[in-house]
Amino acid sequence: MKNDLRARNHPSWWAFLVHRLSGLALSLFLPFHFWALGQAFQGEARLDTLLRWTEQPLVKFAEVLLIVLLAAHLSGGLRLLALEFLPWRGWQKSLLAWAAGLALAAGLAFALAL
Amino acid sequence: MNMLQVSVWRGAAAGEYRTYEVPRYESQSVLDVVTYIQRSIDPTLSYRFACRVGMCGACAMTVNGVARWTCRTHVAKVAEGNAIQIAPLANLPLVKDLVADMREFFDKWARARGQFVPSATRKDAFARVAADSRARAAVEAGIECIGCGVCYASCDVVSWNADYLGPAALNRAWTLVNDERDGARAERLRAVAGDAGCHACHTHLACSERCPKKIEPTRSIAGLKRAVAMAALRGEL
Ligand code: SF4
Ligand code: SF4
Numbered sequence: 469m470k471n472d473l474r475a476r477n478h479p480s481w482w483a484f485l486v487h488r489l490s491g492l493a494l495s496l497f498l499p500f501h502f503w504a505l506g507q508a509f510q511g512e513a514r515l516d517t518l519l520r521w522t523e524q525p526l527v528k529f530a531e532v533l534l535i536v537l538l539a540a541h542l543s544g545g546l547r548l549l550a551l552e553f554l555p556w557r558g559w560q561k562s563l564l565a566w567a568a569g570l571a572l573a574a575g576l577a578f579a580l581a582l
Numbered sequence: 583m584n585m586l587q588v589s590v591w592r593g594a595a596a597g598e599y600r601t602y603e604v605p606r607y608e609s610q611s612v613l614d615v616v617t618y619i620q621r622s623i624d625p626t627l628s629y630r631f632a633c634r635v636g637m638c639g640a641c642a643m644t645v646n647g648v649a650r651w652t653c654r655t656h657v658a659k660v661a662e663g664n665a666i667q668i669a670p671l672a673n674l675p676l677v678k679d680l681v682a683d684m685r686e687f688f689d690k691w692a693r694a695r696g697q698f699v700p701s702a703t704r705k706d707a708f709a710r711v712a713a714d715s716r717a718r719a720a721v722e723a724g725i726e727c728i729g730c731g732v733c734y735a736s737c738d739v740v741s742w743n744a745d746y747l748g749p750a751a752l753n754r755a756w757t758l759v760n761d762e763r764d765g766a767r768a769e770r771l772r773a774v775a776g777d778a779g780c781h782a783c784h785t786h787l788a789c790s791e792r793c794p795k796k797i798e799p800t801r802s803i804a805g806l807k808r809a810v811a812m813a814a815l816r817g818e819l
């Protein structure tokens with residue numbers, strides 16, 4: 469017998485899923501990030517064209533999403549480190565809330581500073 | 583009379599759900615429901631229980647998709663309207679109907695060196711273990727396991743990696759690692775390290791979420807990870 473989503477429907481499993489998916493998405497983005505930086509080697513004009521392209525609203529929105537993913541992956545990782553390396557104190561749910569809060573706050577801060 | 587619609591897994595791996603109508607009572611456990619079906623509707627239904635009071639660990643099943651001890655799970659807590667679905671535990675081979683084959687589960691306890699290895703003989707004096715020591719507190723947190731397999735059935739890593747020792751066996755190993763009378767610490771740490779042992783755990787916390795005895799195997803496994811790392815640094819492994 470195999471489990472379905474009903475068995476997985478608890479906060480820590482959703483945290484795992486967010487951590488895994490954000491990690492995958494970030495690693496997919498990374499080559500593009502390096503490619504974009506690499507444009508600087510082709511001269512200032514090339515890079516400027518690219519930077520102007522990123523000014524579009526849709527790209528901006530994607531950037532906020534990226535920040536949230538990055539913050540979620542970071543805070544999720546810190547949560548795991550705290551769970552595994554610090555003395556256990558029944559704080560699984562509070563750690564999770566902190567991690568989620570941190571990720572959203574980072575996204576919000578970035579969106580507002582735009 | 584208020585009737586429950588109970589859908590029960592029948593047959594072995596290639597079986598199917600069959601629905602039974604069971605009268606609904608106040609303070610009815612899921613095990614009561616299964617027992618009613620077997621005694622009053624279909625005597626060929628196989629299931630397992632012994633104590634009926636949450637001590638033996640024999641009655642675990644998957645109830646509406648979640649692994650639970652059925653003798654202490656109230657129908658009122660899990661029924662969706664009047665419907666309940668009852669299946670055998672996941673992650674284990676199926677014998678028949680609601681009976682999962684627990685052999686692999688318990689063999690893994692042995693593989694995790696779940697046996698106490700005495701370091702003294704009967705001629706020695708009794709060991710004095712300070713009740714308030716850190717090690718004793720760690721034992722205390724994990725020792726009430728009844729071997730029900732709920733954690734094992736709930737763990738994704740068990741589904742992904744057939745060799746993974748699983749939360750219950752690792753929790754058992756952790757209680758022994760903290761038993762100052764035990765004489766097999768290094769071998770046990772070696773047995774639980776690596777890809778089939780504590781390092782495979784993804785800290786999903788499903789085991790800790792579902793354990794009916796409120797044990798947190800994740801905590802024990804994190805302890806093992808640290809103990810293994812320390813022992814490796816000291817060159818004891
Ligand atoms: S914490 Fe580890 S052992 Fe427990 S369910 Fe998750 S992966 Fe399995
Ligand atoms: S740790 Fe909890 S869920 Fe796992 S076998 Fe023991 S009592 Fe059952």
Ligand code: FES
Binds near residue numbers: 634
């Ligand atoms: S029958 Fe013994 S724990 Fe449920």
